Amino acid sequence: MAPPASSAAEPIVQFTRVSKHFGDFRAVNDISFDIRKGEFFSLLGPSGCGKTTTLRLLAGFEQPDTDGGTVKIAGEVVNTRRPYERQIGMVFQNYAIFPHLSVERNVAFGLEQHKVPAAEIPGRVTQALEMVRLDPGQYAKRMPNQLSGGQRQRVALARALVLRPAILLLDEPLGAIDLKLRKEMQLELKALNKNLGLTFVYVTHDQEEALTMSDRIAVMDHGIIAQLGSPAEIYENPRTAYVARFIGESNFLGGTATRQGGAWQVASPNGAFIIPDAPGLAEGATVQIAVRPEWMDIFPVDHCPSGENAVPGTVREVIYLGETMHVIVTLGDGTDCTVAVRNEGQLIKPLPWKKGDRAAVSWLPEDCQVLEQA
């Protein structure tokens, strides 16, 4: 296993100023980040943000531009190393199960390539299928076209894991399976990552999936990393409006800042509010803040708790979502603000708000995130 010199925090993958162009298109633009050994690392973003190219650079299917930085695996530069020389495993979005080989032959393929003695192969195949909870007795002899999408998914996983690669790359592997199975697989993948101690690099456009499984998330946007951090950091302290918008829902408010003691007052078209001190703030600067709907509250105008920011408006819509209620309030300048309220039972204790009511949305100054100007 791991040599004693390597600590748990040592990066197993290092991208240093990596760029990749396709013609005139900058797919990946000067990105640097580390992936730690054993962590579940997600690359998150909309299609075209560069997340798949980043994964393919790591897999060896693409190479960085000349002078396009370095990709290191376990401390060694692998820029030009072929995929089969990298100790990586990969699960593809469409599973890429070999259609002409049975389930067991698919799983055995990698073992055969690595010259594992023939006597060991059946045992390891069985073990791998059991690891992904696919009954070997029932499925080993089947052909891929006799499997459901979820089962193919498990075969693809077993085929990659049977080699115990140092790094497992997963390219939106749960995109094509139904919601219930997807939730189940999310937990299973997370458990495999922790139990096997392998590093997982997971590409997804589904923010909820990334939040559920990841130790750390890199949110990508137009070939750069917009923010990198734990799920809580990304969700609770989004650095830019892009991140705040992409991960969960946010309300955006903006205005001009003036210093007021240890904090700042922002004059906005909807009224003034207080924000905590943040780097980069200056007298008279334009600032934008984001506040999550669940950190806002709604009160009758003039009845807001003291010490909270309050901005008045008119209720536009009350939306029933099951465990929460969303009250959408249109503010003075016409922007909408969504307030999430816990549903305590609309049949017993209905919300006192209806369309057209005057109301104020409120939040604690420390519950807002001051955004960097993009």
Added chain:
Amino acid sequence: MSTKLPRWLIAFSALVYLFLHLPIVVLVIFSFNDSKYAVSWTGFTWAWYQRLLEREDILRGLEASLIVGAASTLVSAVFGTLIALALARHRFRGRTALEAFLYVPLVTPEIVVGISLLILFVLLKVPLGLATITIAHIAFSISFVVVVVLARLQGMDRNLEEAAMTLGADEITTFWKITVPQLWPGIISGALLAFTMSFDDYVITSFVSGTGSSTLPIVVYTMVRRNIEPSINAISTIILVATAVLIYLADRLGREKGA
């Protein structure tokens, strides 16, 4: 628009089909006719088919056709597959032009191909014979293989090859263990088409065959010029059935799905 076909249209279609296929039906029926003259039905016989076995010119023609067919098919299948791979997988200067030129032999009148090949062989002082026939057949068969294999390659999932590489297979192993099995139905289908074209060809072959060596269609034509006898019907029926079977197989393989 109504989905029901008007009656006159059905009748018209039936007539067209009759016109197209009646001669062939008549040919097949009369290959079993127990009479030296193809004017009236006098009874069933296998005699004309048995006669074929005694005719050395026909057997030699068949042998020549099989040799030329096998050789030209083998070469077309190998090189056609390689060309298809180059066209599908690599971006290079002149790729589009090369792909367009592929279709030229498919649409050029056979007589033009025949004449141009003959001129080429004469210019290069290549003696006419089985070798020149084979080269000529490769020239028109290879396009069929490329077109069929290319279609299959374009429908193939590139991730299969990438998956093989992440599992430790290098490029060559990946090609033989993953790519070729995926392309196999396309290659066989293209090869069957190529063989059929070679086996049936008369026009081009007649230009490049010279005097000593004749393929089956050439032999048949020579026989017809001398005198029409029912053996012609028998050999034609055999060629027809063989061709139909090959085309059917090629079509079925061509449609087979990869996954």
